[in-house]
Amino acid sequence: MTASTGTTAARMPVGSPGRRTALVAGVFYLITFLASLPAVALIDPVLSNPDYIVSAGSDTRVIAGCLLDLVNAVACVGTAVALFPVVRRQHEAAALGFVTARVLEAAIIVVGVASLLAVVTLRQQFTATAGTDAPTLVAVGTSLVAVRDWTFLLGPGLVPAANALLLGYLMYRSALVPRIIPVLGLVGAPLLAASAVATMFGLNEQASALSAVLTIPVAAWELSLGVWLVVKGFRPAPILAGPTA
Numbered sequence: 445m446t447a448s449t450g451t452t453a454a455r456m457p458v459g460s461p462g463r464r465t466a467l468v469a470g471v472f473y474l475i476t477f478l479a480s481l482p483a484v485a486l487i488d489p490v491l492s493n494p495d496y497i498v499s500a501g502s503d504t505r506v507i508a509g510c511l512l513d514l515v516n517a518v519a520c521v522g523t524a525v526a527l528f529p530v531v532r533r534q535h536e537a538a539a540l541g542f543v544t545a546r547v548l549e550a551a552i553i554v555v556g557v558a559s560l561l562a563v564v565t566l567r568q569q570f571t572a573t574a575g576t577d578a579p580t581l582v583a584v585g586t587s588l589v590a591v592r593d594w595t596f597l598l599g600p601g602l603v604p605a606a607n608a609l610l611l612g613y614l615m616y617r618s619a620l621v622p623r624i625i626p627v628l629g630l631v632g633a634p635l636l637a638a639s640a641v642a643t644m645f646g647l648n649e650q651a652s653a654l655s656a657v658l659t660i661p662v663a664a665w666e667l668s669l670g671v672w673l674v675v676k677g678f679r680p681a682p683i684l685a686g687p688t689a
Contacts (some may be wrong), residue, residue: 447648463677463682470673472522473666479519480600483512490563490589497567497585498578506564510557517550517557521590531614542610549603556595559588597640597650606636608662615669620678625668632661 486509489502520669522544563585570581612629615621639658642648648655678684 457621462530465526465671466677469523469526470670470675472519472526474668474674475519476516476523477667477670479512479516483509484518485509486512487560490560491592494586497563497581498570499567501564501567501571503564503568506560510560513553513557519551520546520550520553527611530620530678530683530687531611534614538610538614542607545603545606545610549599549607552595552599552603556592557600559591559595563588566611575662580619581614601643601650602640604666605633605640608633608636608665612665618683619681621669621676622679625665625672626639626683628661628668630663632659632663632665635659636662645651674675 490496490506493499496534524543528539528543531542566581566584570578608629612626612633615626616623616630635658639648639655643650643655
């Protein structure tokens with residue numbers, strides 16, 4: 445009887461609450477990757493062309509990229525909401541901090557999306573209205589793109605460092621996943637924060653090779669966590685002993 449119980453716990457049946465929670469959280473993590481990567485390419489025209497607001501434009505492409513960023517924001521919140529009922533058993537304050545930081549990250553992303561959609565709206569109004577002051581519009585468009593650049597630095601750049609520290613700590617202590625996975629987050633968090641702070645003070649370019657290298661550990665942490673939760677689920681751990689809400 446004891447051997448049978450241990451085998452059942454180790455397998456984490458697909459229909460069990462813990463397995464469903466892990467699957468949902470893992471899917472949300474993978475969605476953040478599937479949405480954010482193509483979004484960067486789709487919105488490039490408005491970011492790389494200072495005169496986009498008075499040019500022919502690629503509005504459909506930019507709007508599609510903004511939509512993917514909104515999906516990314518929703519998935520960010522989804523990861524925290526899905527994991528909270530489980531990780532709160534390890535440390536409720538840290539779990540609540542993780543949810544708060546994830547919501548903050550999503551909110552910052554939405555602000556960046558709104559700024560780019562405003563550029564699209566102004567461009568459409570410019571093409572439909574004769575006699576509009578083009579230099580003024582270019583200045584406004586540049587300002588809105590600058591807002592988006594800062595949200596990209598703070599949202600996907602700086603806040604995820606706090607997310608990695610909080611959830612990495614919870615996952616490492618609870619042993620819900622192999623500890624090498626949260627170690628990636630705990631090591632990568634200060635590197636990501638250092639890269640973002642250096643960019644804020646003009647010591648590093650946001651799109652530089654150094655920034656890309658310093659981002660790799662946190663990206664590997666989130667991707668490996670998502671894949672593990674989808675494929676394997678949670679490992680047997682004491683905090684799974686009670687029912688999962």
